[in-house]
Amino acid sequence: xxxxxxxxxxxxxxxxxADEVDRITRWMRNTVAQRLHxxxxxVGLSGGIDSSVCAALAVQALGPGKVFGLxxxxxxxxxxxxxxxxxxxxxxxxxHEVVDIAPALQAxxxxxxxxxxxxxxxxxYGEGWKxxxxxxxxxxxxxxxxxxxxxxxxxxxxxxxxxxxxxLALVAATNHKQRVRKLLEYCHADRLHHAVIGTPNRLEYDQxxxxxxxxGAADLKPIAHLYKTxxxxxxxxxxxxxxxxxxxxxxxxxxxxxxxDEFYFALPYQQMDLALWAHNHRLSATELAPVLGLTxxxxxxxxxxxxxxxxxxxxxxxxxxxxxxxxxxxxx
Numbered sequence: 001x002x003x004x005x006x007x008x009x010x011x012x013x014x015x016x017x018a019d020e021v022d023r024i025t026r027w028m029r030n031t032v033a034q035r036l037h038x039x040x041x042x043v044g045l046s047g048g049i050d051s052s053v054c055a056a057l058a059v060q061a062l063g064p065g066k067v068f069g070l071x072x073x074x075x076x077x078x079x080x081x082x083x084x085x086x087x088x089x090x091x092x093x094x095x096h097e098v099v100d101i102a103p104a105l106q107a108x109x110x111x112x113x114x115x116x117x118x119x120x121x122x123x124x125y126g127e128g129w130k131x132x133x134x135x136x137x138x139x140x141x142x143x144x145x146x147x148x149x150x151x152x153x154x155x156x157x158x159x160x161x162x163x164x165x166x167x168l169a170l171v172a173a174t175n176h177k178q179r180v181r182k183l184l185e186y187c188h189a190d191r192l193h194h195a196v197i198g199t200p201n202r203l204e205y206d207q208x209x210x211x212x213x214x215x216g217a218a219d220l221k222p223i224a225h226l227y228k229t230x231x232x233x234x235x236x237x238x239x240x241x242x243x244x245x246x247x248x249x250x251x252x253x254x255x256x257x258x259x260x261d262e263f264y265f266a267l268p269y270q271q272m273d274l275a276l277w278a279h280n281h282r283l284s285a286t287e288l289a290p291v292l293g294l295t296x297x298x299x300x301x302x303x304x305x306x307x308x309x310x311x312x313x314x315x316x317x318x319x320x321x322x323x324x325x326x327x328x329x330x331x332x
Contacts, residue, residue, distance in 0.1 A: 012277050015230045017237035024222050025061035031195075031220050032062065038195040038219075040066030042188050044181055045096065047071075047084030049247060050199040050223060053231050056238045057222055058197060059092045068188055069096035072181045074105055076255040080247075087241050097188075101180050110176040117169035121148055121160045128153035132254035133162070133170065134262045144308070151256060174253055178214025186217075195219035201228045203272055207306065208313020209264050216316055227273040266305045267292070275302045 032038050040062055043055045058067045069092075071085040082098060089096040105111060118125045125131075130151045137144045146167050149159045162170070182196075189196045198218025200210055205224040210216035223231055228249070235245045249260045249269055261268045267275065271292050278288045285300035292299060 013227050013229045013273060015226075015233050017234055020226075020230075020234065021057065021060060021237065024057050028057065028061035028220065028222055036195045036219055038189075038193055040068065040192060040194045041197050041220075042068045042070065042185050042192065042194045043197040043199070044185050044215075045069045045071050045085035045088060046199075046252060047078075047081040047088070047244070047247075048249065048252070049228075049231055049235055049244060050201050050204075052084075052088050052240055052244045053235050053238065054197050054199045054222055055088060055092060055094065056235075056240060059094060060238075064093045065095075066194075067092070067094045068192060068194060069094050070181075070185055070188060071096060071098045072101050072184060073098070074100065074102040074177055075111065076253065078250070078252055078257075080243075081252055084241070084244055084247070088244060091241060099184060101177070101184070104180050105176055108176050108180070110173050113173035114170055117166045117173065118148065118150065120166055121162070122150050122158060124152075125150055130255040132256035132258040132262070133167075134159075134258075135264055144305070149256060175211045175214055177253060178211040182214050182217050189219075197222065198224070200224050201231050202226055203228050203265070203269060203276060206276060207265065207309045208316045209260070210316065212316045227277060228269040229273045266302050272302075275299070276306060279303050279306055 028041075032041060041058050043051060043058060045051050045055060055067060055069060069085070069089045071082050071089075073082050086096070086098070114131075115125060118129075118131055122129075132149050134147045134149055135144055136147060146162045147159050148162050148166070148170070149157060151157050185196045188194070196217070196219045198215070198221040200215070200221060201223050202225055204210060205221070223234075226234070232245065251258050251260060251263050254263075259268070261272070265272045274291055275288060278291070285303055286296045288294075288302075289296045289299040292302075294302070
């Protein structure tokens, strides 16, 4: 059953930022102290909008002395990640550390495994080459599939459709990056008796845009209920640096520049937010279509893709499976 009509006279994603900051910070204080029994929080700072807003909310809730930031670049990271993350840490006046995780990734075989998978499609791939994965199919009503894009040292771009084996090998290798970062976050959380903040927004959380036991692992996730558009609104309300407030979301995982919509989502986040909100509020594809500038058929494909991603990533949200409940061990 779909809603009878579109809401009129209002912005679907409008947010009272002052009230929302107050709500989240009160929840965060109670969660960290009363539920998790920790002294403060650790947050990985990528220089992106989500981690920046989470760090700023933590400072508002707990004070700068109880927030520790980690910047964890590697070989393929954009220089902007450390620049923006450091700028934010200084503005918030929080203790922070920069840890280059490239040596750990190299020792784990991350780069070698990735390159071996790429060479199965592009045998000449090697020193000086760049790469990324792009998604296709879902927005056209087809099954999602992935392409590998490479650029030679001479600047020539080539691409090929990824077979399942090579795709899984590439993703397994690059997932080392998120898991090593989380390992470091929990190391410092143990050292400081802190909790670890997870930084997904609602679009990422709903659609499974995270690595299990990587960036998906956390003790509290303060913005998982907020659409990305709303996170940007909070960033501006909190007075974060302009370079962060106007940044374009990227994966910062592959060596070629890559937007999140290229890698995973069917549309740029502004449109995906609206599509997800409309789907969650049971608006029909016909009602959504003019808002996105699409045909009703195209809007229906977006709805289908949202549901397909929910099914495909249910495993990422799942807790370990037990033979039977252990009644004596309760959730926090």
